[in-house]
Each structure stands twice: as C-alpha cells, then as structure tokens.
Amino acid sequence: MMINPGVEQLSENGKYNRYVLCIAAAKCARIVTDEYVEQYNRAESMVANKETDKTIGAIISKELRDDKAVKTAIKRLARHEYIINDESIKIPGNNVH
DSSP states (O other): OOOSSOHHHHTTTTTSOHHHHHHHHHHHHHHHHHHHHHHHHHHHHHHHTTSOSSOHHHHSOHHHHHSOHHHHHHHHHHTTSSEEOSSOEEETTEEOO
C-alpha cells in the first residue's frame, strides 16, 4: 500500500526529486518519533504517579499513536508543517537540522 500523498504531489511540480523527498521524510519521521517518545514518557509518568485515570494510549495524541512515523511525516510535509530547503528540514519558527 502506498502512502498518500504520493511523490508527484510532494515534489511540488518537480521542485524536489525523490532523493530530497526521501531525506526530508526520514528527518521528519525522526522528529515524529521523538514527539511520540516524549508523549509516551510523560503519559507513563502520569499513570505511575496516579495523576490520571486514563491509559497511556489515551494520553498520547491519536496521530502519533495510530500511524507509523513515516506516514505521519509525509502527511505533515504535505500540509507544509515542515519546510524543505537547501540546508535542512525546518519547522516554521524552529530550526531543525
């Protein structure tokens, strides 16, 4: 099963080649994974300290919990939450290298 949007849509009319998109998706997926780990650790701590009656899974955001990191990264690239430039992947207002 292919992930949507496809390469053609993400390439922004040929502006980015497959290699650039692959690197961008990998970097974004790493960011997504880090977000998941952060949320998981926070949720685990809350459950252990009895700060909530929710399960760990209920505390973690649905997007991070239900989708694979690469799929989430590609969706975020398509929504322009991450910006591809010549230097690196950047989150608007935050430099991520």
